[in-house]
Amino acid sequence: MTPAARVQGAIEILEAYLSGQSAEQALSRWCRSHRFAGSKDRAALRDLVFDALRCRASYAWLGGGLSARGLMVGALRKRGLAPEDLFNGQTYAPFPVTGDEIAQFGQAENMPDDVALDMPGWLFAQLQDSFGEAALGVCAALQQRAPVDLRVNTLKASVGQAEEALYEDGIATERVAGVATALRVVEGARSVVRSRAFTDGLVELQDAASQLAVLRSPVPHKGRILDFCAGGGGKALALAAGSGGCIHVHDANLKRMRDLPDRAARAGADLRMWNRAEARAFDLVFCDAPCSGSGTWRRSPEAKWTLTPDRLAEYVATQRTVLTAAAPLVRPGGFLVYATCSILTVENAAQTAWFLQAFPAFSLLEASQMLPENPGDGFYFGILRNERSTKG
Numbered sequence: 001m002t003p004a005a006r007v008q009g010a011i012e013i014l015e016a017y018l019s020g021q022s023a024e025q026a027l028s029r030w031c032r033s034h035r036f037a038g039s040k041d042r043a044a045l046r047d048l049v050f051d052a053l054r055c056r057a058s059y060a061w062l063g064g065g066l067s068a069r070g071l072m073v074g075a076l077r078k079r080g081l082a083p084e085d086l087f088n089g090q091t092y093a094p095f096p097v098t099g100d101e102i103a104q105f106g107q108a109e110n111m112p113d114d115v116a117l118d119m120p121g122w123l124f125a126q127l128q129d130s131f132g133e134a135a136l137g138v139c140a141a142l143q144q145r146a147p148v149d150l151r152v153n154t155l156k157a158s159v160g161q162a163e164e165a166l167y168e169d170g171i172a173t174e175r176v177a178g179v180a181t182a183l184r185v186v187e188g189a190r191s192v193v194r195s196r197a198f199t200d201g202l203v204e205l206q207d208a209a210s211q212l213a214v215l216r217s218p219v220p221h222k223g224r225i226l227d228f229c230a231g232g233g234g235k236a237l238a239l240a241a242g243s244g245g246c247i248h249v250h251d252a253n254l255k256r257m258r259d260l261p262d263r264a265a266r267a268g269a270d271l272r273m274w275n276r277a278e279a280r281a282f283d284l285v286f287c288d289a290p291c292s293g294s295g296t297w298r299r300s301p302e303a304k305w306t307l308t309p310d311r312l313a314e315y316v317a318t319q320r321t322v323l324t325a326a327a328p329l330v331r332p333g334g335f336l337v338y339a340t341c342s343i344l345t346v347e348n349a350a351q352t353a354w355f356l357q358a359f360p361a362f363s364l365l366e367a368s369q370m371l372p373e374n375p376g377d378g379f380y381f382g383i384l385r386n387e388r389s390t391k392g
């Protein structure tokens with residue numbers, strides 16, 4: 001496909017997205033009905049579409065409105081390119097921009113900050129309250145593509161062995177400073193899931209910030225550990241590698257854990273469903289709570305535009321439900337780790353503060369708000385200890 005034909009393809013996919021399909025659905029339907037698009041074309045289309053979702057507001061501003069054509073015109077104008085070079089009406093290319101469209105183009109110098117940074121206004125205000133000037137860098141980071149990070153499964157391989165195995169399959173990686181288990185893919189990302197290193201369980205796909213949260217958690221060797229919001233099991237598998245023993249798993253939604261047996265088998269990890277009837281408390285309860293996902297909006301940019309204040313309030317309420325249920329499961333002297341992949345204070349530091357008031361037996365040992373790009377997605381964790389005495 002020519003560059004202009006790819007832009008036309010992206011317009012058609014974005015039209016489907018704007019009429020209600022998810023971007024993934026729109027992309028895969030388009031590719032199924034356009035078999036001539038090869039793997040490089042599909043990758044290029046994905047990049048065009050997801051860049052447009054990350055930069056939806058600024059592209060729409062520059063391109064004259066929130067339409068599929070407007071987004072693609074805006075994408076070109078943002079890169080300093082003349083839209084008419086690709087919107088030229090040639091075979092498979094978009095038809096030329098009209099005078100009416102040009103009249104709607106916004107100018108970069110008049111763009112409000114929240115539009116320029118592609119952050120809904122109400123969230124931009126919250127980020128500014130939390131991070132001051134640094135909020136600009138946070139929003140700018142969320143406009144970029146995310147890297148592909150891998151966690152070396154130390155139950156099966158050393159970091160060096162995993163690097164070598166990946167390299168044999170054409171995947172080049174670099175280490176991530178400060179995150180001992182993390183490898184960042186610099187070449188061959190699309191081959192990862194077919195590689196021997198992946199199918200043999202030497203590596204898992206996991207962002208570096210998630211890995212760091214587990215590495216910094218007090219994971220006792222072969223201790224009694226519960227992953228209370230296990231979902232697809234990313235943290236449970238990392239906890240298993242850290243502890244070398246069994247990890248009990250739980251999730252309010254059983255279906256979210258359906259891939260866990262296969263993933264555990266591949267990783268050589270011992271995961272067991274938690275039996276609620278069993279009264280014994282845990283050394284560590286890890287709560288990777290449901291959240292806005294705002295730290296991961298580079299990967300799932302649609303969510304940036306669909307989050308509402310009401311939905312955020314629902315997440316906050318669910319997080320308190322999770323914490324309230326998890327706290328009594330921690331043995332005296334044991335730990336509770338509260339984690340989210342969010343950058344919003346209301347879901348993070350404010351929730352930890354609420355928890356400390358509601359459960360005064362706990363103290364906060366460490367809290368960390370990681371921001372996008374440092375070292376990976378935005379991610380928060382708070383490490384809390386149950387100070388109740390075993391004698392008491």
Ligand SMILES: C[S@@+](CC[C@H](N)C(=O)[O-])C[C@H]1O[C@@H](n2cnc3c(N)ncnc32)[C@H](O)[C@@H]1O
Pocket residue numbers: 228229230231232233234235236250251252253256288289290291318321322
């Ligand atoms: C952020 S996801 C977990 C991701 C998972 N830990 C991983 O690393 O792949 C949050 C999970 O919490 C679960 N959840 C929601 N409400 C819950 C509750 N009240 N108790 C336990 N789990 C809950 C959701 O079903 C969801 O799977």
